[in-house]
Amino acid sequence: MTSPTEDPVLELTGVARSYQSGNRKRTVLRGISCAFEAGRMYAVVGPSGSGKTTLLSLASGLDSPSAGTVRFRGRDVAELGLGRYRNRHAATVFQSLNLLTYMTAVQNITSAMEITGVRRSNRSRRAVELLDLLGVDAADHSRRTLELSGGQQQRVAIARALACEVDILFADEPTGSLDHETADGIVAVFRKLAHDEGKCVVVVTHSRAVADASDEVLQLKRGKLSAR
Numbered sequence: 001m002t003s004p005t006e007d008p009v010l011e012l013t014g015v016a017r018s019y020q021s022g023n024r025k026r027t028v029l030r031g032i033s034c035a036f037e038a039g040r041m042y043a044v045v046g047p048s049g050s051g052k053t054t055l056l057s058l059a060s061g062l063d064s065p066s067a068g069t070v071r072f073r074g075r076d077v078a079e080l081g082l083g084r085y086r087n088r089h090a091a092t093v094f095q096s097l098n099l100l101t102y103m104t105a106v107q108n109i110t111s112a113m114e115i116t117g118v119r120r121s122n123r124s125r126r127a128v129e130l131l132d133l134l135g136v137d138a139a140d141h142s143r144r145t146l147e148l149s150g151g152q153q154q155r156v157a158i159a160r161a162l163a164c165e166v167d168i169l170f171a172d173e174p175t176g177s178l179d180h181e182t183a184d185g186i187v188a189v190f191r192k193l194a195h196d197e198g199k200c201v202v203v204v205t206h207s208r209a210v211a212d213a214s215d216e217v218l219q220l221k222r223g224k225l226s227a228r
């Protein structure tokens with residue numbers, strides 16, 4: 001586990017998340033403190049129900065903690081605004097990918113740019129650059145994503161997440177539905193984004209291979225972090 005450094009890109013301090021169910025309160029995460037740096041790939045592992053996706057939701061600004069703070073470059077994301085944090089700094093690739101399957105690979109990315117404010121005249125060129133970076137064949141750029149393989153769809157979803165210059169990329173079980181070889185290709189993409197592009201990559205995974213390929217592993221057990 002990374003201990004807080006002088007300049008982490010993302011830092012969680014004393015983070016807890018509880019859910020109210022009727023008159024019962026259930027604490028899913030408690031006292032989570034950890035720091036993430038640019039240029040590194042992290043895996044969040046742990047048994048089913050240990051709170052991995054909940055942690056990802058808090059770190060990525062999709063949800064707010066019941067206690068504690070999430071800081072992006074030293075600034076509380078609640079103050080920054082969760083929407084602004086997600087649009088400008090931290091993107092998430094969901095298990096379901098959420099691609100618009102009737103659109104081409106390029107169109108999926110350029111439509112995401114409409115929301116994030118990349119200039120219209122630059123969108124197609126930037127989309128092609130991102131698809132190239134992620135190893136999507138040029139012939140597949142203008143195919144509807146419905147017609148692409150699972151591995152290629154995953155690459156398009158990652159490219160779309162990078163549609164604006166985000167610093168942090170989160171992914172929830174990105175290799176869960178892929179065969180070993182395709183999964184290895186996706187892991188190589190994450191490592192490249194961290195090590196060559198300077199992104200902070202945080203992946204929730206059940207895969208030992210993904211954990212082994214990461215620079216650091218955060219192990220969750222009964223809502224707490226433990227060193228692996």
Ligand SMILES: Nc1ncnc2c1ncn2[C@@H]1O[C@H](COP(=O)(O)OP(=O)(O)OP(=O)(O)O)[C@@H](O)[C@H]1O
Pocket residue numbers: 019028046047048049050051052053054055
């Ligand atoms: N919105 C919610 N309301 C109530 N309980 C929730 C909510 N979201 C998650 N939980 C509970 O929090 C616990 C942790 O869920 P979470 O999805 O974070 O686990 P996980 O480690 O990602 O599991 P898996 O590996 O199976 O995906 C579970 O018991 C779940 O039922």
